[in-house]
Amino acid sequence: MGQVEQADWFRFCTVDFSQLDSLERCLGEFARRTLDGVLIRQVYPAEYMREISARIERHDPPFYIFPQTTPPAAARKHKHLYGITLVAADRSLSEYFRVAEGFRAHCRELFRDGVDYEERMRHIFSVLGGGRPVSLPRNPDGQGYMPATIRILPAGTTIDLHCDNNLSHHPTYAHLKTVCDVSNQLSFFLTINTPGAGGELVVYERRWSHNDDAPSEYVVSKDSSMVEDCEWISIKPQPGDMILFAGGRIYHRVAAAQGSRPRYTIGGFLANGLDGKALYYWS
Ligand SMILES: O=C(O)CCC(=O)C(=O)O
Numbered sequence: 001m002g003q004v005e006q007a008d009w010f011r012f013c014t015v016d017f018s019q020l021d022s023l024e025r026c027l028g029e030f031a032r033r034t035l036d037g038v039l040i041r042q043v044y045p046a047e048y049m050r051e052i053s054a055r056i057e058r059h060d061p062p063f064y065i066f067p068q069t070t071p072p073a074a075a076r077k078h079k080h081l082y083g084i085t086l087v088a089a090d091r092s093l094s095e096y097f098r099v100a101e102g103f104r105a106h107c108r109e110l111f112r113d114g115v116d117y118e119e120r121m122r123h124i125f126s127v128l129g130g131g132r133p134v135s136l137p138r139n140p141d142g143q144g145y146m147p148a149t150i151r152i153l154p155a156g157t158t159i160d161l162h163c164d165n166n167l168s169h170h171p172t173y174a175h176l177k178t179v180c181d182v183s184n185q186l187s188f189f190l191t192i193n194t195p196g197a198g199g200e201l202v203v204y205e206r207r208w209s210h211n212d213d214a215p216s217e218y219v220v221s222k223d224s225s226m227v228e229d230c231e232w233i234s235i236k237p238q239p240g241d242m243i244l245f246a247g248g249r250i251y252h253r254v255a256a257a258q259g260s261r262p263r264y265t266i267g268g269f270l271a272n273g274l275d276g277k278a279l280y281y282w283s
Pocket residue numbers: 151159164187188189201247252253254265266267268
C-alpha cells in the first residue's frame with residue numbers, strides 16, 4: 001500500500017513554537033490515543049541550528065562517540081551517536097551514567113549562546129503536560145540518566161524499523177521501569193540538520209502489540225515484512241523543528257539520508273511518572 005497524506009490512523013498537528021500554549025495538556029490526548037504526533041516549528045531559529053551543526057561537525061565540544069572509533073574522525077563515515085543510549089550501554093550502567101554526566105555538560109556548552117537545550121525541552125514538556133513538573137530520572141545513587149542523544153546519519157545510513165515499547169525489554173530498563181511508565185513512552189527529536197534528500201521519519205499504520213516481541217526480547221530493528229502491507233506517512237521536520245510522537249506504539253523508521261550533508265537530530269523519550277505527577281525524559 002502506498003503513502004497517504006492525511007490519515008485517520010495518524011492524528012497529527014503542527015503548530016509554531018510561538019503558539020505553544022495551544023498544545024497545553026495535549027499529553028492527555030496522547031494518553032487517550034486521540035493524538036499521535038505534534039510537530040512544533042521553530043523551537044530554535046534555523047540559523048542557530050546551522051551554527052549547532054557546524055559545532056557537531058567539528059566535534060566541538062568533544063562529546064563521547066558511540067560506537068567508540070579510533071581516530072574519532074573515522075566515525076564520520078558511519079551512523080553514530082554523541083552520547084550513549086540505555087539499550088546500547090553495558091548492563092552495569094557504570095559507563096552509561098558516566099557518559100550521561102559528560103553529555104549534559106557538553107550539551108550545555110553546545111547551546112552556550114542560545115537557550116539551553118534541556119531547559120527548552122523541559123519547558124515544552126511542562127506546557128504540553130498542563131504545568132506538570134518535568135524531571136530527569138536518577139538512579140538510586142543520584143546519578144542522572146542521559147537527557148538525549150545526538151544521532152548522526154551520513155549518506156546511505158538509516159534507522160531501521162522499530163517500535164520503542166520494545167526497548168523496555170532490555171535489562172538496562174529495570175530501574176527506569178520503577179520510575180515511569182515506559183510502556184507508553186513517547187519519542188521526541190529536534191532536527192538540527194536535514195540531508196539534501198532523504199532522512200524522513202516514516203510512520204506506519206501498524207501498532208505495537210505484545211505479541212510482536214518474543215517474551216522479553218529486545219531487538220534493535222524489526223523485519224520490514226511486518227509493515228509491507230501497511231499505509232505509511234513520511235514527515236521531514238526542518239532544522240529547528242521538534243517532533244513528539246507516539247513512537248512507543250507506532251512502528252517507524254528513518255529513511256536513508258542522501259547527499260553530502262549528514263542528518264543530525266537530538267532527542268530521546270518522554271513518559272509519565274508512576275506517581276502520576278511528574279514527567280520524565282531520557283535516552
Ligand atoms: O530521528 C531520530 O533522531 C530518531 C527517530 C526515532 O527512531 C525515534 O525517535 O525513536
